[in-house]
Amino acid sequence: MQSTAQRPRRTSRIAGAIVGAAAVFAVAGSPALVVPAGAEPAVPPGPVVALNDYCEEQGAVAYLEDGRTVYCTQVAQTDAFVWSYSRQPMPRDPNTREYSCDGDGCRYADGSEVPGYQRCGILCGEPPTSGDVQSGLAECFDSGTPFEECEGRMPG
Known part of the structure; x- marks a missing residue:
């Protein structure tokens, strides 16, 4: 039989684990960090790039200053790659x-x-x-x- 002194510790450990798991799920489940209007953007979780800038590693993932996720994707029928909101090929080079x-x-x-x-x-x-x-x-x-x-x- 457990003493009452041990019960609060176990309860607080379980509560802590639940809170921790919820925090991890909330962060891991968010595909982009979108910032409400007027708020300061949080630091994105990876390299910060500019939309439409050229990139080199097809499929690479990066972030815009506002936290949105972008992908290094190929410009259709070219050897060029650009940062895009979509993983699908860009129909034409946005820089031209x-x-x-x-x-x-x-x-x-x-x-x-x-x-x-x-x-x-x-x-x-x-x-x-x-x-x-x-x-x-x-x-x-x-x-x-x-x-x-x-x-x-x-x-x-």
Whole structure:
């Protein structure tokens, strides 16, 4: 028979183990560290890179300053690799776009607006295209859900 002095220790050890296991699960189960608006981002758990920068090791995983996970993925039909939200090949090199984007949209060098169907959208760090919005991708991604999970929710 156990003394009452031993019971609280066992109980606190069990409680500690449960809390510890929950903390490990919470961290391990999070595919990206998404920071609420206005909060300081936490230090990502690996190398910090910039979206669309060239990379060398296909399949490598890194993080953006905001904690989102990115992958070193191949640009289709080239030998180039870039950091992307998706593991799928990029349809074209985001670094060779003939336009630039800012908070007001995307424009060619002559100032004319780039039609949404000719843009890369969220995948390249641009404002969402109308397809990104209509499919629900933009809303899903803005909620902090990883890009690939949002992409998987889109209708086929």
